[in-house]
Amino acid sequence: MSLVWTTDAVPEGERLTYWRDALSRALVPMTVTARGDGPFSGRISSGRLGCLWISTVEADPQRASRTPAQIARAASDCVAVGVQTAGTATLLQDGRHARVGEGDLVVYDTSRPYALDYPGRFSTRVLHMPRRAVGLPEEDLRRVTGTALAGTEGAGALLVSFLTGLAASLPTCSPAVATRLAASVVDLFGTLVDERTTADAPAPADPHHPLVPRIRDHIDRHLADPGLSPASVAAAHHISVRYLHRLFEEEGVTVARLIRRLRLERCARDLTRRDPAAPTVSAVAQRWGFANPAHFSRVFRAAYGRSPRDWVRHGTVG
Structure with missing residues (x-):
C-alpha cells in the first residue's frame, strides 16, 4: 500500500x-x-x-x-x-x-x-x-x-x-x-x-600470509554458529575487519559471502542423504548456522536454482 x-x-x-x-x-x-x-x-x-x-x-x-x-x-x-x-x-x-x-x-x-x-x-x-x-x-x-x-x-x-x-x-x-x-x-x-x-583500500595484503589458512580453519570450525561473521572472525584473530577483507581479496569473494557459500555447500550435501532418518530441511539449515528458514530457502534457491525441498526430492548431488 x-x-x-x-x-x-x-x-x-x-x-x-x-x-x-x-x-x-x-x-x-x-x-x-x-x-x-x-x-x-x-x-x-x-x-x-x-x-x-x-x-x-x-x-x-x-x-x-x-x-x-x-x-x-x-x-x-x-x-x-x-x-x-x-x-x-x-x-x-x-x-x-x-x-x-x-x-x-x-x-x-x-x-x-x-x-x-x-x-x-x-x-x-x-x-x-x-x-x-x-x-x-x-x-x-x-x-x-x-x-x-x-x-x-x-x-x-x-x-x-x-x-x-x-x-x-x-x-x-x-x-x-x-x-x-x-x-x-x-x-x-x-x-x-x-x-x-x-x-x-590500500594495496592488498599478502594472500599467502600465514593467517589465511588459520582463518579458513576457524570459519570451517564455526560454520554452525549463527553469530559467525566477518566481525567475529576478525576479533578472534585480533585484526580489523578491514585487514581481514584485504587478506581475502584474491579469493574473489567477500568473507561474508565465503561463509554463506560454505554453509550452503554443507546444507546441500546433507540434504542429498537418502537415509529415512535424515534431518528435516529446517534442521539442516539450523545445523549450519541459518537461523531464519525463509532466508535460508531464498539464498539456497539463488545459489542452486531450486528450493531446498526440490533439492531433496531430486536427490541432487554437487
Missing part, C-alpha cells in the same frame, strides 16, 4: 508545520526550515517493500536536519540511500560534506545527526534499510555514510535503475515478491559498498 502526503489542500500558513509532520511519518523526525519567501509546497509518496521503506519526495527549497535530541526521542537504526532525481543537495554527516547532483546517490545513517540542504526545487527517492537487514560491518558502512556516490556506473547505476522501477511498482507487489525484491536491493547495496571500499 502506498501513502501520500501533499501540501496542496493545506492553508499556506500551516504548510511548513504539516510538512515537518509528514517527513516524520514518512522518513524520520527532522527539523525543517524553508529556503525562500514564497508559499511552500511539497509531496511525499511512500510504500513498504518487504523490510524496506521507499519514499519519493518532491518539494521547494529547504534545509532538513536530524538532531541528537530527535534521535534520542525516536531512535531509527536504518541506513538510508538517497537518489537525487532532480535538483541538487548537500549532505552533512560525521564532518563530511557531500554535494549531490542529479542522478547521484548519498548514503547516511539515521541513528546519527545529519543535515540535507536543498537550495532549489528538488525531487529525491529515499530508501530506508534496517541495519540488521544490511548485514555489513560497521567499519565499511562508516566509509560510505556522509558521502556521494556516482549513479552512472557499476552497482550505483544498477541501484538507481532498480529503485526507479520499484517506486512505480510498489502498489502491485505481492508480499512474496516484495520480500525477494527487498533482498535483491540489499545485495545491490552491499555490492556498491564493496566497490567503494575496495576502490579506497
